[in-house]
Structures are given as C-alpha cells and as structure tokens.
Amino acid sequence: MSGVGGPRRSEEDSAPIRTPAVVALAVLLLAEGVALVVxxxxxxxxxxxxxxTSITSAIALAVCAGIAAAAILAAGRATLHAAKWVRAFxxxxxxVQAFVGLYAFQGPQPRPDVxxxxxxxxLAIxxxxxxxxxIEATRRN
Structure with missing residues (x-):
C-alpha cells in the first residue's frame, strides 16, 4: 500500500534490531554517559x-564535560533506536577517549588506572x- 509518503512499511520492518551486540553497545555508551555525569x-x-587558579577554566571544563555527557547519553539511547549517526559519533x-587514555599511561604524571x-x-566499543x-542495525532506514 502506498500513500503520499511512498510505500508504507509494516511494523516489523520499522522496529529497530536489538541484537546482543547492539544492546551491549548501548549499555556501554550509557554507562560512559553516566560516568561523565558523575x-x-x-x-x-x-x-x-x-x-x-582559574575559575573561568574550571567552569568551562565542567560545561564541556556536561556537553560530552549529554552527547554520549544521547548516542546510547539512539543506539537502541538504530539511528544511523551512532556509529560515526x-x-x-x-x-579521542582512547588517545586520552594512552596519554594517561605515559604523560608527565602517569596514571595507569585512569x-x-x-x-x-x-576498545570494547x-x-x-x-x-x-x-552495522546492519545502523544501516536501516
């Protein structure tokens, strides 16, 4: 059946794919988002x-962390809805996170735990x- 917007998809076709890998990806992204909120x-x-030493820098860092937290939480939620942009984001x-982590291993004050x-x-993500x-879940239209 087609209408003004083109052929209609059945409810089964529009439901997002939620395989264990997709759910695990969403859980990891949501966990990272919650960690950033903390x-x-x-x-x-x-x-x-x-x-x-600089209240302005401290506020800017907190704002950037808040923005990153919101973005990561949005990506975790969007993963469950099979949004196309999730993989690129x-x-x-x-x-970026991996490079910061590698720097933490060998920076001026190494922190292997961090x-x-x-x-x-x-790496898991x-x-x-x-x-x-x-890949299949995020390729769907």
Whole structure:
C-alpha cells in the first residue's frame, strides 16, 4: 500500500534490531554517559569548594564535560533506536577517549588506572561498532 509518503512499511520492518551486540553497545555508551555525569558533578562541586587558579577554566571544563555527557547519553539511547549517526559519533568519541587514555599511561604524571578505565571500554566499543549486527542495525532506514 502506498500513500503520499511512498510505500508504507509494516511494523516489523520499522522496529529497530536489538541484537546482543547492539544492546551491549548501548549499555556501554550509557554507562560512559553516566560516568561523565558523575565527573561533571564532581567538577562543579570542586569549582566552588576547592581553590582554583582559574575559575573561568574550571567552569568551562565542567560545561564541556556536561556537553560530552549529554552527547554520549544521547548516542546510547539512539543506539537502541538504530539511528544511523551512532556509529560515526561513537567511533569518533572513543578514538579521542582512547588517545586520552594512552596519554594517561605515559604523560608527565602517569596514571595507569585512569588509562585503563578509558582504554578498555573504548576498545570494547570499537569492537562492537564493527560487528555485523551493529552495522546492519545502523544501516536501516
């Protein structure tokens, strides 16, 4: 049956694909988003309670963390709805995350714990992004 908007899709065709890999990707993205919300709250509290050399920089960092948290949470939610843009966004975000994690391993004040906390989920997300079921789910119209 076709109408003004073209052929209609059945309810089965428009339902997003929720394979274990798609759900795992969504869970990892949502967990990272929640972690960023916690980090944002900590940054806000520290801005007003701890001495800072630049209050403007502290506020800017908290705002950037909040924006990143909102974006990652939106990507996690959109994964469950099979949005096309999720793979590109998640790929870009976790590549940046992996580089920050690698820097944490070897920077001026190495923090292997922080590095591992950033690199391990980034690698898991990268692997999930290239599984056939995630690719199929995010290719649908």
């Amino acid at each position: 980090i944002t709250v900590v940054l806000i509290v520290e801005t007003f309670t701890a001495p800072s 998640a790929f870009t975000a976790v590549i 590095g591992a906390a950033l690199v391990v989920p980034a 990268l692997i999930l992004l290239f599984t056939p079921s995630v």
